[in-house]
Amino acid sequence: MESSVAHTADQERQRRSRTSPWPRYDEAALGFRDYWYPAMASYKLRRRPIALRILGEKLLFIRHQGRCFAIEDRCAHRGMPLSIGRCEFPGTNTITCRYHGWTYDVGNGVCVAALTDGPDSPVVGKAKIKTYPTEERKGLIWVFIGDGAPPALEEDLPEELLRPDAVLGVRVTLRAGNWRLAAENGLDPSHAAYLHRNSWLTLFRKFPAAKTNVAPQIVDQWVGYTQTAPLMEADYPGLGVWPNGEWWKRPRKGSPTKTQLRLPGYLRVNPFPASGIVHFEWYVPVDERHHRYFQFSVKWTSGFKALQFRLAYWFWWRWLAHVQFNGQDARMVKFMDPFYAEEDGWKREKLYRPDVGLTAWRKHCHEHARAVQKIAGASDEPRAEIF
Amino acid sequence: MESSVAHTADQERQRRSRTSPWPRYDEAALGFRDYWYPAMASYKLRRRPIALRILGEKLLFIRHQGRCFAIEDRCAHRGMPLSIGRCEFPGTNTITCRYHGWTYDVGNGVCVAALTDGPDSPVVGKAKIKTYPTEERKGLIWVFIGDGAPPALEEDLPEELLRPDAVLGVRVTLRAGNWRLAAENGLDPSHAAYLHRNSWLTLFRKFPAAKTNVAPQIVDQWVGYTQTAPLMEADYPGLGVWPNGEWWKRPRKGSPTKTQLRLPGYLRVNPFPASGIVHFEWYVPVDERHHRYFQFSVKWTSGFKALQFRLAYWFWWRWLAHVQFNGQDARMVKFMDPFYAEEDGWKREKLYRPDVGLTAWRKHCHEHARAVQKIAGASDEPRAEIF
Amino acid sequence: MESSVAHTADQERQRRSRTSPWPRYDEAALGFRDYWYPAMASYKLRRRPIALRILGEKLLFIRHQGRCFAIEDRCAHRGMPLSIGRCEFPGTNTITCRYHGWTYDVGNGVCVAALTDGPDSPVVGKAKIKTYPTEERKGLIWVFIGDGAPPALEEDLPEELLRPDAVLGVRVTLRAGNWRLAAENGLDPSHAAYLHRNSWLTLFRKFPAAKTNVAPQIVDQWVGYTQTAPLMEADYPGLGVWPNGEWWKRPRKGSPTKTQLRLPGYLRVNPFPASGIVHFEWYVPVDERHHRYFQFSVKWTSGFKALQFRLAYWFWWRWLAHVQFNGQDARMVKFMDPFYAEEDGWKREKLYRPDVGLTAWRKHCHEHARAVQKIAGASDEPRAEIF
Ligand code: FES
Ligand code: FES
Ligand code: FES
Ligand SMILES: [Fe+2]
Ligand SMILES: [Fe+2]
Ligand SMILES: [Fe+2]
Structure with missing residues (x-):
């Protein structure tokens, strides 16, 4: 239902844009991609991962050994939010989906194990979720919402x-x-x-x-x-x-x-x-x-x-x-x-x-x-x- | 989003109307225009303006020197509700938008000053909001929702x-x-x-x-x-x-x-x-x-x-x-x-x-x-x- | 409004189905028709009729002389829920709509009287609401959601x-x-x-x-x-x-x-x-x-x-x-x-x-x-x- 409504809204947006002097601005109800954005204060992210919606996307922020990571908050398998998942292998930087145990490397988003399909699961190394580059500077977590390699944070600040x-x-x-x-x-x-x-x-x-x-x-x-x-x-x-x-x-x-x-x-x-x-x-x-x-x-x-x-x-x-x-x-x-x-x-x-x-x-x-x-x-x- | 949905609903309404013996009635989900309607009891409107939605339109009722006025509750500039505005020139029948100070003559809806653009602002005398004819009779405020000059209230009552x-x-x-x-x-x-x-x-x-x-x-x-x-x-x-x-x-x-x-x-x-x-x-x-x-x-x-x-x-x-x-x-x-x-x-x-x-x-x-x-x-x- | 949205959603569903290996399953957001379904525990249905939504349809369950009946919870006249109706003829298995008194035989859904139109009302015997076959077995009320004669309950259980x-x-x-x-x-x-x-x-x-x-x-x-x-x-x-x-x-x-x-x-x-x-x-x-x-x-x-x-x-x-x-x-x-x-x-x-x-x-x-x-x-x- 919702996707079709969005679709119609999109056509509407196009129609309206035709006469606009700044059509790309008119279309940017969810903002602009390929930029660094502040996500939250650094001190907020501790042991408990934090889920945030940014530019309409669902992100999950995780701290591991002092570093901050951001991944898509959605399991590649059947879409379960990873924010209800756990770390099954303490010491590793992984998160395991609460539903069927697909386990992701938080650093690159690659599925490194499917605990309910054995070590030879064909999913391993193939399934993947999106990861987001992050930086911690001046007491804040910054995240890059975009495609491809991000510019240096300095370029956007x-x-x-x-x-x-x-x-x-x-x-x-x-x-x-x-x-x-x-x-x-x-x-x-x-x-x-x-x-x-x-x-x-x-x-x-x-x-x-x-x-x-x-x-x-x-x-x-x-x-x-x-x-x-x-x-x-x-x-x-x-x-x-x-x-x-x-x-x-x-x-x-x-x-x-x-x-x-x-x-x-x-x-x-x-x-x-x-x-x-x-x-x-x-x-x-x-x-x-x-x-x-x-x-x-x-x-x-x-x-x-x-x-x-x-x-x-x-x-x-x-x-x-x-x-x-x-x-x-x-x-x-x-x-x-x-x-x-x-x-x-x-x-x-x-x-x-x-x-x-x-x-x-x-x-x-x-x-x-x-x-x-x-x-x-x-x-x-x-x-x-x-x- | 919403306008496009309304648009589709409109087509639907047309399609359905083709076989109806009373298509204009079918389309009148928001009522009929060009009529006088009762708005509220007179005694309710005192110093504080009162905002009401009538036939889907947003109206603001204001009492000035005992008389009742109704204007569009929407600043011509950027749509701010005038119901959160103020009267900056006591004694005049004006209302000033809370956001940038566009000031309207409540009697005719004309913008008489833009306080943040100086007395020579080109907006003055050009920007305008809709006004609605009103009458007070029998302890009620009546308002004409329509276009052009209203008939006498007697004609509708x-x-x-x-x-x-x-x-x-x-x-x-x-x-x-x-x-x-x-x-x-x-x-x-x-x-x-x-x-x-x-x-x-x-x-x-x-x-x-x-x-x-x-x-x-x-x-x-x-x-x-x-x-x-x-x-x-x-x-x-x-x-x-x-x-x-x-x-x-x-x-x-x-x-x-x-x-x-x-x-x-x-x-x-x-x-x-x-x-x-x-x-x-x-x-x-x-x-x-x-x-x-x-x-x-x-x-x-x-x-x-x-x-x-x-x-x-x-x-x-x-x-x-x-x-x-x-x-x-x-x-x-x-x-x-x-x-x-x-x-x-x-x-x-x-x-x-x-x-x-x-x-x-x-x-x-x-x-x-x-x-x-x-x-x-x-x-x-x-x-x-x-x- | 809603029907047109549903209509667009429907087209969307069709479009998506084209590439699906199981299009009928994709379309079955509201389930499959022509089957028996459990509705509620038998002991719940006593004197007071109970309204339930099943497969998106509005049903009303009524117990009369120990037997259970299910009808459409919608008066044929102007759509009033029959769940706010009453039994005006104690002893009969009828329900009367609260609005204008159309009275239905709960057993077959036929309108048997329109109390506000006299015994000679042309509505009688012609207006009809849907009825649903029910069975009570193993402490449960079972209802057939479908068209035509239902199979034996044994066939579905x-x-x-x-x-x-x-x-x-x-x-x-x-x-x-x-x-x-x-x-x-x-x-x-x-x-x-x-x-x-x-x-x-x-x-x-x-x-x-x-x-x-x-x-x-x-x-x-x-x-x-x-x-x-x-x-x-x-x-x-x-x-x-x-x-x-x-x-x-x-x-x-x-x-x-x-x-x-x-x-x-x-x-x-x-x-x-x-x-x-x-x-x-x-x-x-x-x-x-x-x-x-x-x-x-x-x-x-x-x-x-x-x-x-x-x-x-x-x-x-x-x-x-x-x-x-x-x-x-x-x-x-x-x-x-x-x-x-x-x-x-x-x-x-x-x-x-x-x-x-x-x-x-x-x-x-x-x-x-x-x-x-x-x-x-x-x-x-x-x-x-x-x-
Ligand atoms: S939905 Fe995450 S493992 Fe199945
Ligand atoms: S929105 Fe009213 S003055 Fe700017
Ligand atoms: S709506 Fe039921 S009798 Fe009129
Ligand atoms: Fe289970
Ligand atoms: Fe400001
Ligand atoms: Fe009445």
């Missing part, structure tokens, strides 16, 4: 993030809404100027009402802009002056904020939430209507200062910026999602001047994304033979 | 209901089941004779078992009939006499009951639940499987008598008629809905003699309904440009 | 089960997962050797690790095999000996176990769970993703020995075998179901040597099943006339 003196405060949450709406919200300069006025973070901070110059620039794979010439308040004919009555707020000091979005979908805001801190956020597609949201507060420092920053993150910035301020974004993305998912929002939306960054991003994705993740559906492989 | 001396007892509930099943239940003469025998209202009242003359008449846009020549009891061969053992019930006195149904879907029963009271009920489509049910008990009187009637309504008729008696109807409509929605009931049903009123109603709708409300789906508008 | 000295311990549960996955799990020789090692029943019992000879045989309509030449343990290169560390377990004594599956989907395991007891289990389709699971522990005995067996069943075998041991199966079927229902598992699965029994079963069903139960959908009957 900004150099500054991997530097030894980068200190990260991290928060991971599952959020409602398609990942593209979350990414567009991240880049979007104008919602900040209205939605976030009423946050704890901006309680005493004067905020521009509009940014008259938001021309996007593409620099080093980043699509973004630097805030200049802000409009602090204005007189709207027939309505009055806005904003108004914010006499207790002080103007923002320091350098202008630079907001930049990059494939396959992550954001850098420099500085945020305060001078000297850089904010990163990742929107990792889970399914068509949910994404996993990674927030990093990063400072480049070490020793006592690093500890000081960690404390400041955990006792102050995390709640103010990651929970409350970005919680306003979460709410918007959740409320906007039905319009795009059910009411043809990708065609019905009406964009305005501050959205030029957003359309630049969409075009950039259409032109440069390595590959589009397809909706899972009816397989076209020939029916399996018995081994 | 019976004159007697709007008379100054009409005193209304009102109950509003959300009920499961397509609105057509509810409407047909209202007109249906035979269910009353069986289902409602065992209600508190009819505990001491002898009820006809069948009405041998139920020929429908169309009078002044009303499809209905007057009960004549009732069959009080009969001998069913092989089964026995029925009804039987109701010796404690007394014959009904007074004039015969007149039951009449009218487009776009409301009923008048005169008298009900007692002599001197007229019952009205509206079946307002919410989505394909729910409707909002408005019940009015009406008496034409004033002064002390009006107060007396109000008390009688609240302490007696409301519970006996609107809650318990019509609650039996609600249960039937809910249980019947899966047959029509999932099991092709519109084709599989087998009608009998007392259903002639029902088929007269269906034909009447097919021929006279102003317009059929379409299932929301893929838009055919060209993709939006940036303003 | 093994003779030994109906013998007067067959004593049954019965358990009935509703389980998640398509019935075919449950049936295949029943026949499957290899999961037992791995999954069930860790059950209470096998705590002290040495279990073969693999069965090198699982060639299926078809004997008297049963597809099955007898366990021979088991492989108790083996050395898997690079992994080690498995199983291992089970020194406290004792080898199994007695004759080899015979496991056999038969149309329309039931299993016989002889002996199980202990010597002298034969296990039967039925997988009765409910809808595409659920089945009703009947477990019988059978011993042929009588008098005091029969009582002894009943006690042993209720205090020992029921918990050990039916609840805990087969509970492991239930979990597997539930976890495997999404792969087959949503991820095209019927094509993507990769079978191995011990699955030859399973493919023999599938081919047998394709060739010998009397009829495939169709997915309910758009009716092709002409639109009903008024009676």
